[in-house]
Amino acid sequence: MTASPDILKYSSAGRVSQRVGSIAESATLAVDAKAKALKAAGRPVIGFGAGEPDFPTPEYIVDAAVEAARQPRFHRYSPAGGLPELREAIAQKTLRDSGYHVDPSQVLVTNGGKQAVYESFATLLDPGDEVLVPTPYWTTYPEAIRLAGGVPVEVFAGPEQGYLVNVAQLEEAVTARTKVLLFVSPSNPTGAVYSPDQVREIGEWAAARGLWVVTDEIYEHLTYDDVAFTSIATAVPALGDRVVVLNGVAKTYAMTGWRVGWMIGPLDVVKAATNLQSHATSNVSNVPQMAALAAVSGPLTAVEEMKVAFDRRRRAMVSALNAIDGVECPVPHGAFYAYADVRDLLGRELAGSKPATSAELAALILDKVEVAVVPGEAFGPSGYLRLSYALGDADLAEGVRRLQEFLATAK
Structure with a gap:
């Protein structure tokens, strides 16, 4: 017709x-x-x-996926929040790589890093809440913020600053509606990496302001020139339970197509995000989850x-x-x-x-x-x-x- x-x-x-x-x-x-x-x-x-x-993708990770595909238990639904063994391994990997101690119950396994980004903002933001977004930013961040009803507030740092925002700029952009600071280091799209001192200064400012920090750490292992990655969650204990860490296997292990990421946060936030995911996608595909388990449990070779x-x-x-x-x-x-x-x-x-x-x-x-x-x-x-x-x-x-x-x- x-x-x-x-x-x-x-x-x-x-x-x-x-x-x-x-x-x-x-x-x-x-x-x-x-x-x-x-x-x-x-x-x-x-x-x-x-x-x-x-x-x-490294062969041992592919082998783990092949073996998982042969096991009938992975042909069925699994917990929406992720396989228990993977959540445990992610908690251990986070302690190993970032020095940040979390319980497996604080981990939500997501369909790639993008779902972790969306669910974090959807869980934290109410309509009109503002998010400070260091700019240049990855193209998905402001869209996820807007979809959650939030308002992205761009804080721009150009090449003369090495594309690194500072506390003075953040202070100028903050308002009574500001709820979250987005923090990304190393950065997509600029490749900029904040020094340990810069990370602490920004984190302590956010803590003093009572802000949440959503930190995307997916490029944590990709730094050069003896520049060290510093997790804001570890560097600034004063942030307490107002930190959400985003990560995944895509970049570190050449697994972009496998679609396994995660968010780590306080129990109430992770529980709410898991409820959302239970209605949106249910569990992440089990075979990629087992591949991710092999990845995060294995070497960084x-x-x-x-x-x-x-x-x-x-x-x-x-x-x-x-x-x-x-x-x-x-x-x-x-x-x-x-x-x-x-x-x-x-x-x-x-x-x-x-x-x-x-x-x-x-x-x-x-x-x-x-x-x-x-x-x-x-x-x-x-x-x-x-x-x-x-x-x-x-x-x-x-x-x-x-x-x-x-x-x-x-x-």
Whole structure:
């Protein structure tokens, strides 16, 4: 049956709830999907968009999944909050890696880190509650905050600050409606890492203000140049039970597609979030949970090997970007992203065009030299490009060569 013309005239605003209709598509996933589609069509696209290691998941983790798939007990429903043995292992891993002691009952296993992000804000926020969001931010944070009824308040730190916000900026942004500080170190998209002193100063400020802290620690094992990761939960005991820790196996163990993350928090918050998950998705798939159990219980050998490659690529990418006139790229000390300041390129002529925003510049780069990058608009203000160096050395070299040759033509 064909819809009538009158029905087709209705806008999506009348058919989709305002709450969901206002959500923007994940810009990073959109860029990655477009790059992959062009490659599938035979185009020689180099993709710097995806935030995932190019390495396979370690074999012992895959073996654990295969073995789990053969066991009938994993063919059935399991507790919504996660397999008990995995929650125990996550608690032990957290103590091992962060020095933060938690009980397994404080752990909720989620369908990837994104579900942990959403459920944390959905559990903590009431309509109108404000969340301080250090900016540039990962594209999902403000969408999850808004979906929970909250208000993201951007606190921007540019390259002159190493993309690190300070207490003075946070103090200026706080209001009577502020309930949560989002804290992310190492950072996606900038690769910035807060020093132990900076972590303590910010955490003590939040504690004095009576704020909750939601800290995303998924890049905890990806730091370079002898820069140490510091968990705000451990560094600032004064925060007490007003901390929610987010993490997962995706980045450390090259398991982005397995979709296992977790949130750790006080019992009442975790219980409420588990109730939400019980209605949303029930349990995380059991086979990936057993793979995650093998991962967090095993050695960190795989990530140490990956870091050698990431470090080499990081240095090559940053050096190449800073050699381009009009580009400034601070050296990232964590994660696997370079965040380039391209504001000096905007408005200059490139291939007959004058891109006024980083979104326009990214589109032009993809069209003219078939290199996919994510524009700054996905992470906050315009004027920046995020490039992931979690791809092969040959592709990275070819991609930055194309960028250098193209951007050198700017007039």
